[in-house]
Amino acid sequence: MSDSSPAIVVDNLVKTFAGMTAVNHISFNVAQGEILGFLGPNGAGKSTTMRILTGFLPATSGNVQICGHSVASETGAIKRLIGYMPENNPLPEDMRVVEYLYYRGRLKEMPRSKLGARIDELLELCDLKRVRHRIIGKLSKGFRQRVGIAEAILAEPPVIIMDEPTIGLDPHQILIVRDLIARLRGRMTVIISSHILPEIEMTCDRVLIINQGRVVAAGEPAALKREILGRSRYQLDLAGESADLAAALAAIDPSLQIISEGSPDQDGFRAFELSVEHDSDCSEVLLKTLATDDRFRLRGLSRAQPTLEDVFLAATKRSWDIVDRPAADPKS
Numbered sequence: 001m002s003d004s005s006p007a008i009v010v011d012n013l014v015k016t017f018a019g020m021t022a023v024n025h026i027s028f029n030v031a032q033g034e035i036l037g038f039l040g041p042n043g044a045g046k047s048t049t050m051r052i053l054t055g056f057l058p059a060t061s062g063n064v065q066i067c068g069h070s071v072a073s074e075t076g077a078i079k080r081l082i083g084y085m086p087e088n089n090p091l092p093e094d095m096r097v098v099e100y101l102y103y104r105g106r107l108k109e110m111p112r113s114k115l116g117a118r119i120d121e122l123l124e125l126c127d128l129k130r131v132r133h134r135i136i137g138k139l140s141k142g143f144r145q146r147v148g149i150a151e152a153i154l155a156e157p158p159v160i161i162m163d164e165p166t167i168g169l170d171p172h173q174i175l176i177v178r179d180l181i182a183r184l185r186g187r188m189t190v191i192i193s194s195h196i197l198p199e200i201e202m203t204c205d206r207v208l209i210i211n212q213g214r215v216v217a218a219g220e221p222a223a224l225k226r227e228i229l230g231r232s233r234y235q236l237d238l239a240g241e242s243a244d245l246a247a248a249l250a251a252i253d254p255s256l257q258i259i260s261e262g263s264p265d266q267d268g269f270r271a272f273e274l275s276v277e278h279d280s281d282c283s284e285v286l287l288k289t290l291a292t293d294d295r296f297r298l299r300g301l302s303r304a305q306p307t308l309e310d311v312f313l314a315a316t317k318r319s320w321d322i323v324d325r326p327a328a329d330p331k332s
């Protein structure tokens with residue numbers, strides 16, 4: 001594998017379960033050292049895709065290559081290339097933390113001479129020193145998640161796949177896991193699935209959003225916000241007619257548009273959401289124009305900072321709209 005070739009290549013992946021398509025022609029690459037966030041609503045096909053990537057589940061069709069090796073035909077090599085932390089992170093309840101890591105290290109054929117030092121390093125990195133001799137079944141969820149992460153990175157594989165590594169953790173524990181993942185940046189290629197979108201936004205270089213087994217959006221969070229949500233958004237608290245507002249906005253900037261409006265309160269004020277197709281700040285001109293126009297009464301104006309959650313909701317909604325849209329009328 002050359003230095004610049006992707007660590008992970010997923011090509012036209014399909015998985016069907018008894019006639020139900022869980023993964024529907026998914027293709028994407030992950031660069032070496034990149035941290036990719038894998039997002040999607042419940043049942044979107046994230047875990048199924050991750051299980052195929054790690055070789056746990058055979059694909060119905062399509063190819064996956066990890067560091068130039070085929071997942072389907074080179075299972076021995078793949079095992080050494082991937083550290084996998086599955087959903088729910090099943091761990092042996094009756095083993096002690098160090099015992100378990102030692103046992104997994106031996107299964108991964110790590111040399112005994114190096115294993116002790118590597119485990120010490122991981123206990124430090126994953127903040128597990130205090131519980132090193134504790135029985136895993138007696139550990140809190142946060143410690144168990146970190147044992148799962150320590151196990152996944154134990155043999156320093158080039159690729160790490162983590163299915164919901166922060167599920168069920170409190171904010172403090174999430175912070176520890178986030179730091180841990182950030183420390184892998186550039187050293188390992190990481191795919192993380194999560195429902196905690198601020199987490200993904202803070203941790204990942206790029207995100208891939210899937211819905212109903214298909215990729216519905218992919219890119220860097222900032223670029224996705226621009227692509228899916230437009231450049232900038234504004235919120236107005238204003239009394240006035242929508243048609244008058246639309247006309248006033250068009251006079252300020254042809255790309256300024258109303259994208260949603262709420263119901264009027266008892267004083268006639270409504271929340272309007274606006275979008276504009278560029279980055280320059282329109283707040284001042286909006287304020288001046290709307291506040292001095294007799295057709296409106298303005299009570300509030302703010303420039304909104306879209307979040308990854310907004311992107312996620314818009315991208316998944318967009319894909320549902322496409323699926324739900326009736327077939328085109330051949331006459332139209």
Ligand SMILES: Nc1ncnc2c1ncn2[C@@H]1O[C@H](COP(=O)(O)OP(=O)(O)OP(=O)(O)O)[C@@H](O)[C@H]1O
Pocket residue numbers: 017022040041042043044045046047048049087
């Ligand atoms: N072994 C299986 N047999 C039959 N159907 C399955 C199997 N595994 C997954 N599915 C179905 O495939 C679809 C995708 O499931 P998957 O677990 O990959 O979604 P997910 O995006 O990981 O969801 P979640 O966020 O809830 O974990 C779901 O409809 C699920 O019921």
